[in-house]
Amino acid sequence: xxxxxxxxxxxxxxxxxxxxxxxxxxxxxxxxxxxxxxxxxxxxxxxxxxxxxxxxxxxxxxxxxxxxxxxxxxxxxxxxxxxxxxxxxxxxxxxxxxxxxxxxxxxxxxxxxxxxxxxxxxxxxxxxxxxxxxxxxxxxxxxxxxxxxxxxxxxxxxxxxxxxxxxxxxxxxxxxxxxxxxxxxxxxxxxxxxxxxxxxxxxxxxxxxxxxxxxxxxxxxxxxx
Numbered sequence: 001x002x003x004x005x006x007x008x009x010x011x012x013x014x015x016x017x018x019x020x021x022x023x024x025x026x027x028x029x030x031x032x033x034x035x036x037x038x039x040x041x042x043x044x045x046x047x048x049x050x051x052x053x054x055x056x057x058x059x060x061x062x063x064x065x066x067x068x069x070x071x072x073x074x075x076x077x078x079x080x081x082x083x084x085x086x087x088x089x090x091x092x093x094x095x096x097x098x099x100x101x102x103x104x105x106x107x108x109x110x111x112x113x114x115x116x117x118x119x120x121x122x123x124x125x126x127x128x129x130x131x132x133x134x135x136x137x138x139x140x141x142x143x144x145x146x147x148x149x150x151x152x153x154x155x156x157x158x159x160x161x162x163x164x165x166x167x168x169x170x171x172x173x174x175x176x177x178x179x180x181x182x183x184x185x186x187x188x189x190x191x192x193x194x195x196x197x198x199x200x201x202x203x204x205x206x207x208x209x210x211x212x213x214x215x216x217x218x219x220x221x222x223x224x225x
Contacts, residue, residue, distance in 0.1 A: 010031050091216070100205070141160075
């Protein structure tokens with residue numbers, strides 16, 4: 001299947017699925033493919049119920065509701081990508097920005113933990129990200145990054161979960177842990193990883209998610225056109 005057809009079918013499926021699950025689809029769905037992942041960037045995506053929750057300052061209820069819906073939706077999306085588009089997705093990640101009602105869904109392929117080619121500033125970015133990771137969790141056993149689009153940079157880490165986090169997950173606090181880690185780590189990444197200076201690009205958004213079962217994490221940086 002050709003690239004444009006793959007993107008078109010994936011875009012149609014994601015748009016319909018989000019409308020079915022949330023009652024309203026995003027303003028736009030932008031999908032890019034590389035040999036290591038598929039990245040779905042959603043803009044202006046907020047259902048009427050979620051908008052009401054946020055207007056009542058019920059951020060935790062919003063996050064809990066969306067977490068439940070996404071967990072029920074992602075397996076179906078993964079099956080579609082694997083069986084209908086033959087993309088061989090092994091695991092999926094997602095995150096949202098409440099400040100602009102946008103978000104990302106990413107599916108990584110089996111080769112995602114193999115190192116990619118260098119780009120200007122890669123080593124410096126890795127050094128800064130590893131320092132932040134060590135402050136919040138521990139130094140990654142493996143880190144890599146790659147561009148999937150001139151606006152989209154992915155940071156992939158493996159081997160970062162500490163024993164305390166594993167115990168919290170076993171006790172059923174995964175959602176609370178993930179919500180707390182997102183706020184803390186994204187704030188530290190914004191403060192201590194100077195991508196704008198290194199890459200000479202204007203940063204627009206930052207997303208982060210974890211797969212605790214695989215002990216992996218993905219960070220997505222979105223830059224201006």
